[in-house]
Amino acid sequence: MLALAGVAIPTHLQGRVLVGPGAAAAPAFVFGARDRMDIEYDMMRSARDGRFLYIRNFEPELPYAGHIIYRNQSAIMQEWLRLQAERKLTGPAALWMRTQRPAEELYDTQADPHQIQNLSAEPAHRATLARMRNAVTDWMARAGDQGLVNEPEMIQRMWPGGVQPQTAQPYIVPRRTTEAPARQASMRVEGATEVVIYVPTQGASIGYTTEEGPTPKWRLYTGPILVDAPMTLRAKAIRYGYKESVETRVTFTKL
Known part of the structure; x- marks a missing residue:
């Protein structure tokens, strides 16, 4: 979409141009990842070429299913868990409920589209296994994969000294202003005026409302807001992992 709109693609984004000018050739591999699922920790990396699917389980001692409360609420999971407890699951249906996984998995998706027969230990597929294993290792290095960083260390990086940072308070300013931004409790405007909201904390999302009271309906800020009548505009921001900002009200x- 960025390429079609003529927008330069940021260097930190992965992916390729699919259609239009500059469309890239199909990649040799498509990569995938799975990490934490709600309260359940996991780490899986995968690669798929036109035929084979390779999966590396970094936590082979964990089960496939895991204990995910939200998913367990579904009717199909309740039935699956009941059959497992009664030892009535057999064949492929029982594979997903195993308590452990192999460290590596390799499937021929043409001959085995449902990925039941793991070929990683088959001598005939050693070359394919090595090729796809190396592809995943190279991709993790190129992408700067953070999956091997333990969560306490991640928290320390985000919260130095264990102190959770707070998202900066947003600014609400007229779009056409030529003055340095300042937080003002009130503004007098002449005619219809567009105002913008921004926050110094990189990566933060901004919510705004024109409603009063303790439980207003907040909207996600995506662009300039037209002020064409007297109103009070409220805004606050939050970045994932940070405390919510102080509210700004103008x-x-x-005139």
Whole structure:
């Protein structure tokens, strides 16, 4: 989409141009990853070429299913768990409920589209296994995969000294202003005026509302807001892992 719109693609984004000018050739591999699922920790990496699917389980001692409360609420999971407890699951249906997994998996998706027969230990597929294993290792290095960093260390990186940072307070300013931004409790505007909201904390999302009271309906800020009548505009921001910002409130009146 960025390429079709003529927008330069940021260097930190992965992927390729699929259609239009500059469309890239199909890659040799498509990569995948699975990490934490709600309260359940996991780490899986995969690669798929036109025929084979390779999966590396970094936590082979964990089960496939895991204990995910949200998923367990579904009717199909309740039935699956009941059959497992009664030892009535057989064949492929029982594979997913195993308590452990192999460290590596390799499937021929043409001959085995449901990925039942693991070929990773088959001598005839050693070359394919090595090729796809190396592809995953190279991709993890190129992408700067953080999966091998333990979670306490990640927390320390995000919260130095164990102190959770707070998202900066947003600014609400007229779009056409030429002055340095300042937080004002009220503004007098002449005619219809567009205002913008921004926050110094990189990666933060901004919510805004024109409603009063303790439980207003907040909207995600995506662009300039038209002020064409007296109103009070409220905004706050939050970045994932940070505390919510202090609320900014500006009352607009006409000259």
